[in-house]
Amino acid sequence: MKLSARDRALLLEGAHYDPHALLGAHPVAEGTLVRALRPLARRVSVRVGGADTALEALGDGFFAGVLPGPPPEEYRLVVAYPDGSGSVDHDAYRFLPALGELDLHLIAEGRHERLWEALGACPMVHQGVAGTRFTVWAPNARGVRVVGDFTHWERTALPMRSLGASGVWELFVPGVDAGALYKYDVLGADGAHSLRADPLARRTECPPANASVVHRGEYVWGDDAWLASRARRRPHAAPMSVYELHPASWRPGLGYRELAEELPAYVSDLGFTHVELMPPAEHPFGGSWGYQVTGYYAPTARLGTPDDFKHLVDALHRAGIGVLIDWVPAHFPKDEWALARFDGTPCYEHPDPRRAEHPDWGTLEFDYGRREVRNFLVANAVYWCEEYHVDGLRVDAVASMLYLDYSREDGEWLPNAHGGRENLDAVAFLQEMNATVYRRCPGVFTVAEESTAWDGVTRSTDHGGLGFGFKWNMGWMHDSLKYLAEDPVHRAWHHHRMTFAMHYAYSENYVLPFSHDEVVHGKGALVNKMPGDWWRRRADLRAALGFMWSHPGKQLLFMGQEFAQGAEWSETEGPQWWVLADDYVATGDHRGVRDLVRELNARYRATPALWERDTDPGGFAWVAADAAADNVLAFLRFAADGSPLLAVSNFSAVVRPDYRLGVPGAADAWREVLNTDALRYGGGGVTNPEPLKAETAPSHGQPASVTPTLPPLATVWFAPAPDPYERPSSR
The missing domain is CATH 2.60.40.1180 (Golgi alpha-mannosidase II)
Structure with a gap:
């Protein structure tokens, strides 16, 4: 009945790979041995039918006793605590694994295209009992335990079992339902414990809190007609003008459901065909605008629940507006409770520090050559398209992924196997991601923010390209803004900047972006990039927008620029809506630009010559x-x-x-x-x-x-x- 000193130590340390072999009910010569680990309990009994049998306290939270006869098909643990409270629960250690062999095989192969259904916290009924299956990939961990509000954040009680060579740890916990908070206590290969958020969490606490939340989606979609029409659409031969916005600051204080009441009407009135949401995935630092992600499978809780986010997407679709999201597979932050060194070793990041450290942002780069990491990201792209019905992914910072020497000096990087600077693992990942999204999600398209002359960004993967649907034309944007910054008397000497883009306009499928990147960090608002007095600056902006909407390529404009706000964007204040107020002295100036954008979109959509x-x-x-x-x-x-x-x-x-x-x-x-x-x-x-x-x-x-x-x-x-x-x- 007693544990060996070694087994006891491994369980208490959270280092046992198979706790089910020691805890739960097991046949012995005298009958059935039941062993439980309840560190906070004063007394534990086993209830079979209507009879309770007290277990003996063995110290350190262990309780054990022998029941007559073979192991019962069902039993419960009756637990009493020193404060007089108690519980009657099914024993987590009487259940078989709740993850199938096919799932484990696909995870090991790096080919599980719906990975979120296999990993993470999944409320379910298992062996006739309601609870939540917890599964996490931590291949080099010495042990993993589930911790949550259902354990009173005590770390010892729920050790998980290792499912063979897959690197997956699993535990079905009966009685845990949607809304429960949880984390994983990971004993790393380095011998240190860390309390980690779930990489596959589908819901999180609102930052700065960072626990994961068990989630069961209950939203009923109403966009069937939109999805059907989207599947038939040819985006390259259709009108596309995109309104880029930061959801948290478009109207500060609004959540997803409030945005659903206001955003579709505003965007429809101005005639944009799509919105692009800056990264909606969970991120700890609001000032990163979502570009340093810790919860790749969870919409940020700052604005509501996952079902609330679905409601926003649905409302936009019902208004005839497509939804793009910024997706950030280029890097992730180093927060010790998130992905960095998740199992005590470089797990999601590359093991070579020269490949892991992102030189520009103080973050880590993914190990695109590791099949499980590649699967984590490819499945995540599919997840946003299938679970949240988004119509496109704008992939951030693609150039930083493609080049081994990106922002690195000589000696700070290693060439690839062919002696080149291309990151072949990243190329293969991007090709797989694009091919998978296009195969699984009819009508969805991807857009690359890629700032170099990489050949074939929007060429199909079967012809050796990266497989993106579109590419941001950063060259057009930079050239145009440099030209417009010149006084008109000097522009003759810079004329080539406005014509050069047509030399390569058909080398890729382009989007012309005047994005958030151009109106932050001291760059000023779009209208203030132009020279001269206020009248001339507004005139230049109007002329530039007219040129942009007629130029080959799709258009993207960041919020606030549609009405020529004078200040650069602040994520705490959002657009300067007050300049449109009736009592603002220069209201006509700003309303006029907004009216022009409305007319540009209307004329554009009604003129096939501009997009067909x-x-x-x-x-x-x-x-x-x-x-x-x-x-x-x-x-x-x-x-x-x-x-x-x-x-x-x-x-x-x-x-x-x-x-x-x-x-x-x-x-x-x-x-x-x-x-x-x-x-x-x-x-x-x-x-x-x-x-x-x-x-x-x-x-x-x-x-x-x-x-x-x-x-x-x-x-x-x-x-x-x-x-x-x-x-x-x-x-």
């Missing part, structure tokens, strides 16, 4: 690419049926009357359909109110030409008359 052939070089033709002295850029966009749109930007500060531009000869007249200098947008009102008669005078390689008046610091769109778009021209 985004990836086809035949959908674009320069009209005036070399008018550097005039600061003028003009080009044609063509729909699949050949319908054209002429976009003209005058980035000089002077009016240019009768400016001849070549146009296709099919139309007799061209009508101004959008003008960023219109009075209603806060402009000067230099417009072309009457249709422009096409002359048979060839120009710019086109058989005909028109001679519009070009307003200063403005972008103008022209379409063949009559205007196929039903709304009146913006004047």
Whole structure:
């Protein structure tokens, strides 16, 4: 009945790989030996049927006794505590493993595409008893125990068993239900104990608290029609304009459910097709904006529960708005209660410090060559798409993953097996992630934030590419902002910055981003990057937005920039909504820019020439690419049926009357359909109110030409008359 000194020590230390062999009910010559570990108990009895048999206290929280006959099919432990409280529970150590052999095989192979159903805390009925199965991967741990509010945070009572060579530890705990708080007490290979949050937790405490929470999803989705239509959509040949936002600060104080009441209406009114949420996964430091993740499978509890987050996504879908999320597989923080050295060894991070330490952010990089780590991340990408119905993943900091020498000096990195600087493990991971997401999730697409000239970011994996659907065009963004920062009198010398992107525009499938990265850390708001007085800066911004919306590629704009807020973004204050108030002295300035963004989106969505052939070089033709002295850029966009749109930007500060531009000869007249200098947008009102008669005078390689008046610091769109778009021209 007594334990050997070694077994007792291993159990008390949390170092026994098979506690079920010692605890629970076991046949012996005299009948059935029942042994329990209840460190806080004063007395423990075994209840079979209606009869209780007291167990003998053996010290250190151990209780044992022998029952007559074979082990009963069911029994309970009756526990009394010194404060007079007590409990009657099923014994966790009478249950068989609640994880199947197929799950273990797939985990060991690194191919469990629904890993969250195998690892983590899963409320379930097992062997006819309700409880929660706890499973965690800790391959080099000497032992793991479940700790929670159901153990009064006492660490000794619930040691887990090791399931063979899989590295998985498992324990079914009867009576534990959704809402319970828990962690894992991990005895690492280094001999040190650490209390860890669950890497696969589907819900967490609200930071700064960091316990995991047992979760059972109960949300009933209402977006079947959206998902069906999404599966048929071809995103590259469809309109896409993205409103990027930080959910916690878009309207400070709102949770997921309150956001669901306000965000869909706002985004719909402005005409954006998608929102992009900065990382929603749990993160300990709010100032990281979600880019240092500790809970990859849990939406941040700052704004509500996982079901609340589903409600937000559902509300956006029901409003016809797609949902992208920022996903951060490039690195993770070093918090001692999270992923870093999870089992006392480099577990999720690379074992070589030169590969593990991220040089820019004081974080750790994942070991993409380890199959279980790769599986953790690939399954996580699938998880957000399948469990939360998100429509796309914008993958953060891809360049930092692809290069072994990223932000490292000579001697600080090792070349790959071929002597190169490419991180071959990261390449294989990204290819697997993209291929898996596209195979499993019809209509979902991925977007790479990749800032180098890596070849084939959006090429399919079966042709050797990384397999992303889109890539942020960081070169276009940097070039455009550098050009716009110049005074108009100097822009002639920088004209190439606005034309260079077309040299590579069809090398990848691009998104044009004016993102949060450009309006933080002292960079100022978008409007304040422009030179001159307030009027000129706003005019430049309006012209830039008109140029952006007409340029090949999809568009992304960060919150607050849609109404030209003057301050850079602060995560504590959010957008400067007050500048739109009725009593604000300059309200027309900001409302005008917002009205322009609304009109840009409406015109864009109604004009197939601006999106139908985004990836086809035949959908674009320069009209005036070399008018550097005039600061003028003009080009044609063509729909699949050949319908054209002429976009003209005058980035000089002077009016240019009768400016001849070549146009296709099919139309007799061209009508101004959008003008960023219109009075209603806060402009000067230099417009072309009457249709422009096409002359048979060839120009710019086109058989005909028109001679519009070009307003200063403005972008103008022209379409063949009559205007196929039903709304009146913006004047």
